[in-house]
Amino acid sequence: MVFTTPLKSNSIKIMLLGSGELGKEVVMEAARLGIETVAVDSYPHAPAHLVANTAHVVNMKDREALLEVIRRERPSFILPEIEALSIEALEDAEKEGFHVIPNAEAVKKTMNRKNIRDFAAKELGLLTSRYRFVKSLEELQAAAGEIGIPCVVKPVMSSSGHGQSIIRSEAELNRAWEHAKEARGDASELIVEEFIPFDYEITLLTARTEKETVFCEPIGHHQEDGDYVLSWQPMAMTEATLQKARHMAKTITDGLGGRGIFGVEFFIQGEEVYFSEVSPRPHDTGMVTLITQSQSEFALHVRAVLGLPLDFVFYGPGASAAFKSRQEASVPVLDVPDTAFAKNSFIRVFGKPVSHVGRRMAVALVFDEVEKAKNRAEEIVSLMNG
Numbered sequence: 001m002v003f004t005t006p007l008k009s010n011s012i013k014i015m016l017l018g019s020g021e022l023g024k025e026v027v028m029e030a031a032r033l034g035i036e037t038v039a040v041d042s043y044p045h046a047p048a049h050l051v052a053n054t055a056h057v058v059n060m061k062d063r064e065a066l067l068e069v070i071r072r073e074r075p076s077f078i079l080p081e082i083e084a085l086s087i088e089a090l091e092d093a094e095k096e097g098f099h100v101i102p103n104a105e106a107v108k109k110t111m112n113r114k115n116i117r118d119f120a121a122k123e124l125g126l127l128t129s130r131y132r133f134v135k136s137l138e139e140l141q142a143a144a145g146e147i148g149i150p151c152v153v154k155p156v157m158s159s160s161g162h163g164q165s166i167i168r169s170e171a172e173l174n175r176a177w178e179h180a181k182e183a184r185g186d187a188s189e190l191i192v193e194e195f196i197p198f199d200y201e202i203t204l205l206t207a208r209t210e211k212e213t214v215f216c217e218p219i220g221h222h223q224e225d226g227d228y229v230l231s232w233q234p235m236a237m238t239e240a241t242l243q244k245a246r247h248m249a250k251t252i253t254d255g256l257g258g259r260g261i262f263g264v265e266f267f268i269q270g271e272e273v274y275f276s277e278v279s280p281r282p283h284d285t286g287m288v289t290l291i292t293q294s295q296s297e298f299a300l301h302v303r304a305v306l307g308l309p310l311d312f313v314f315y316g317p318g319a320s321a322a323f324k325s326r327q328e329a330s331v332p333v334l335d336v337p338d339t340a341f342a343k344n345s346f347i348r349v350f351g352k353p354v355s356h357v358g359r360r361m362a363v364a365l366v367f368d369e370v371e372k373a374k375n376r377a378e379e380i381v382s383l384m385n386g
């Protein structure tokens with residue numbers, strides 16, 4: 001295939017809205033192609049700030065402040081990297097001719113569980129857990145009665161498990177209500193979901209341009225308190241189940257449209273495949289692709305954004321384990337065991353300027369058969385301190 005890359009021009013500029021660990025890798029992939037990068041987040045010295053050409057600190061929920069930085073920088077592409085940002089600013093920017101990835105409407109739908117759930121279940125007919133939306137403790141009690149216990153309660157806008165609870169008895173509803181309200185993000189409304197006792201869950205990374213859609217091998221993962229701790233690739237699945245998940249991932253990503261990579265999350269129970277949610281950006285569980293693929297999810301995202309071919313090689317199985325800080329520190333220092341540097345392993349330290357208990361600070365990656373890779377990755381993070 002012959003293609004003309006836009007890379008001959010040095011005028012391409014990518015702006016990341018959100019500058020965490022995922023954005024940092026995106027910035028580095030863009031830099032490898034000679035593209036100028038601008039990283040924006042609400043606090044200084046965020047991971048992607050450390051590697052981008054230009055760094056800005058902006059209140060991400062402030063429509064005018066976000067628009068001002070977009071107008072000033074005039075990026076070729078705007079890549080939202082977090083959910084909690086001013087969607088109005090993205091809509092305004094798109095109207096002014098800026099290219100939002102994948103598009104402002106898709107970002108709006110996916111940032112709010114209400115929009116994406118109704119879109120997937122009602123408009124596209126995808127199988128999901130049963131769900132209700134509630135705005136008061138009384139409505140929560142009623143919804144839990146209808147959906148049944150156990151059920152899962154989450155703010156309509158949140159990520160990495162913030163504000164999420166699994167309800168195992170009626171007595172836990174008050175606490176779940178309080179917990180959701182304390183979370184960052186938008187907890188003015190909550191979703192109550194049927195608890196799916198799944199056999200396993202996966203992220204199906206799906207990259208798309210106007211020309212093609214490609215799927216990565218399915219990624220299995222373990223979550224604790226709604227946040228990822230371990231992921232591995234490939235997750236062993238029957239061909240029929242994988243095809244079902246791919247078909248559903250194609251339906252939802254075509255429904256959202258635009259260019260970029262999507263992390264499509266599914267619960268698998270027997271032969272049933274439940275759509276859970278989708279990120280219109282690289283996914284934390286997909287960090288494993290840093291060691292398993294010739295083009296990681298971050299490289300694929302950049303290629304998709306630029307409209308380049310999405311070919312890549314799956315090198316073989318591997319695993320990733322998240323290191324979460326065990327202390328509060330204003331100058332975090334991480335101790336990393338030598339095993340992290342063994343010939344089939346490496347570590348990515350994000351460089352977050354401050355640590356909190358439970359904040360993800362680094363990820364250990366191991367290239368090996370899945371079970372061995374999982375064990376080794378877990379062992380590395382268990383031996384870490386910081």
Ligand SMILES: Nc1ncnc2c1ncn2[C@@H]1O[C@H](COP(=O)(O)OP(=O)(O)OP(=O)(O)O)[C@@H](O)[C@H]1O
Binds near residue numbers: 152
């Ligand atoms: N209905 C459910 N049934 C069973 N488990 C669930 C359900 N909803 C969520 N979970 C568990 O909680 C995890 C986090 O949920 P979800 O992905 O909705 O939250 P999140 O905060 O958006 O996470 P992230 O932003 O990190 O992807 C899921 O990966 C799954 O392990």
Ligand SMILES: NCC(=O)N[C@@H]1O[C@H](COP(=O)([O-])[O-])[C@@H](O)[C@H]1O
Binds near residue numbers: 160
């Ligand atoms: N599940 C979403 C996710 O993993 N997002 C990643 O975490 C960062 C925020 O980290 P912080 O909360 O430690 O600042 C985000 O910027 C993004 O890179």
Ligand SMILES: [Mg+2]
Binds near residue numbers: 265277
């Ligand atoms: Mg999720």
